[in-house]
Amino acid sequence: MAHEIDMTTGVAAVFTVGEPPWHGLGANITQAQTSRQAITLAHLDWSVELWPLRASDPNGSSPEVACHQHRATLRTDTRAVLGVVGDGYTPFQNHEAFTFMDTLVGEKLAMFESAGALRGGRVVWMLARIPKQLWVTPDDEVRPYLLLTNSHDGSMAVRMLPTCVRVVCMNTLNLALRQGQGSGWSIRHCSSLPERVEEARRALGMITQRLDRFSIETKLLRDTQVSSRQLSSYFDMLLPAAQTDRTRTHREGIVQRFYANFANVTNSLPGVRGSMWAAYNAASEWADHQKTYRGTLPATRRERRLDSIWFGASNQFKQDAWAGAMELAASN
Numbered sequence: 001m002a003h004e005i006d007m008t009t010g011v012a013a014v015f016t017v018g019e020p021p022w023h024g025l026g027a028n029i030t031q032a033q034t035s036r037q038a039i040t041l042a043h044l045d046w047s048v049e050l051w052p053l054r055a056s057d058p059n060g061s062s063p064e065v066a067c068h069q070h071r072a073t074l075r076t077d078t079r080a081v082l083g084v085v086g087d088g089y090t091p092f093q094n095h096e097a098f099t100f101m102d103t104l105v106g107e108k109l110a111m112f113e114s115a116g117a118l119r120g121g122r123v124v125w126m127l128a129r130i131p132k133q134l135w136v137t138p139d140d141e142v143r144p145y146l147l148l149t150n151s152h153d154g155s156m157a158v159r160m161l162p163t164c165v166r167v168v169c170m171n172t173l174n175l176a177l178r179q180g181q182g183s184g185w186s187i188r189h190c191s192s193l194p195e196r197v198e199e200a201r202r203a204l205g206m207i208t209q210r211l212d213r214f215s216i217e218t219k220l221l222r223d224t225q226v227s228s229r230q231l232s233s234y235f236d237m238l239l240p241a242a243q244t245d246r247t248r249t250h251r252e253g254i255v256q257r258f259y260a261n262f263a264n265v266t267n268s269l270p271g272v273r274g275s276m277w278a279a280y281n282a283a284s285e286w287a288d289h290q291k292t293y294r295g296t297l298p299a300t301r302r303e304r305r306l307d308s309i310w311f312g313a314s315n316q317f318k319q320d321a322w323a324g325a326m327e328l329a330a331s332n
Contacts, residue, residue: 032112033105035098035126042115044098044124046077048091048152053084073152075121082122083153097150097158098126100187103200110146110204118307122153125310127163132211134164136218137271141167144211146204147174147184147310159184162207163310164214169266171284173322174315177210217326221277224329231262231279234328238283238321254286261285280325287314287321 032038039045051074053067073082073091104110110128117124126148134142143165150158161184162175177184185203226234235258242248261267261282272278288309295301308314 035100035102035105035112036095038112038115038126039094039098042117042126044094044115044117046075046121047093047095048082049074049076050085050089050091051081073154075152078121080120082120083151083155085154089154091152092150092158094124094150097124097148097187100158100160100196100200101126101128101146101148103197104128104146104204113145118303118311119153122155123149123151123307123311125149130162130207130211132208134211134215134218136222136277137269139168139269140272142218143167146207148187149184149311158187160187160203160207161185162210162214164211166281166284168269169281169285169289171281171288172309173284173318174310175210175214176319177206218277220329221280221325222271222275224276224332225274226276226279226328230328231259234276234279234324235259235283237324238317257286257290258282261290276325276329280321283321284318287317 032041050071053070053072054064055067056064069087070084071087071089072084073089074080075082098115101110101112105112105128108131110130113127113129115124115126128146128148130144130146132144134144136142145163145165146160147163148158148160149156161177164173164175165171166173174184185206187199187203235255238258239251239254242251259282262278264282264285266285267273267278267281288305291305291308291314293301293304293308295304305314309318
């Protein structure tokens with residue numbers, strides 16, 4: 001099933017520690033000291049092989065033809081084909097990607113929190129909490145995490161990016177590491193432990209710098225009070241123009257939700273009420289918790305929501321909303 005937490009082995013390929021903010025997905029655990037333990041708990045202890053491809057005549061009148069320029073990536077435990085890649089592609093196995101995190105966890109620079117697979121194993125991820133406190137106000141904490149992702153269908157490289165959770169409402173934001181780049185730090189395939197340690201420290205250093213900048217940005221948004229006109233303009237720019245009566249009605253409903261979120265208790269905390277920070281979180285709350293997703297089962301909809309928040313349309317919406325909020329705050 002596309003865009004879902006992997007259930008191909010009969011169990012959800014996810015684990016979490018403590019109170020999970022990731023939309024109720026996964027099971028709580030007590031601890032994971034190494035990536036090997038984490039992979040086992042998350043049911044990610046499988047590998048990917050490259051298998052040759054052959055083209056078959058649908059009419060059966062011609063012999064099969066070998067496809068030398070491409071290979072299939074095949075999951076070893078389920079024998080599921082995850083994707084088709086070029087002949088120069090080398091799989092980056094789950095244990096290779098996630099042992100990268102052992103350096104940071106071993107030095108107590110990060111703590112394993114959750115891991116899982118999406119889209120039947122095409123994308124795998126691991127989340128680690130950074131022991132750093134970010135406070136927008138004395139009542140408004142934002143917790144930083146490292147999100148490590150890898151794909152087995154050729155759709156993305158191994159990446160590490162910072163993501164934050166606003167504790168009072170569990171809103172999340174993936175933080176771009178550079179201007180114009182929101183895909184995170186690309187991790188090289190390091191063959192030796194010293195190389196891997198150095199790469200991990202470099203990545204963490206860059207991510208820590210981004211978190212420091214994020215802390216400054218949140219305070220700028222907090223200190224920027226918005227007028228009714230500015231708020232209307234901000235909410236209006238977040239959504240595409242309506243082309244039909246139906247889309248106009250739908251759009252107006254979302255905007256009204258923005259306004260309701262802007263006035264709710266989490267955005268009316270002392271020092272937050274009426275600010276650009278409250279406006280951004282009104283939009284983020286809709287994207288994280290109120291936007292609807294297709295699926296007959298609640299679990300399916302939650303899984304698609306998480307995929308969108310980290311990798312898809314909801315992530316892009318929040319990146320655009322953040323950029324718009326920063327632009328408005330800087331112009332005040």
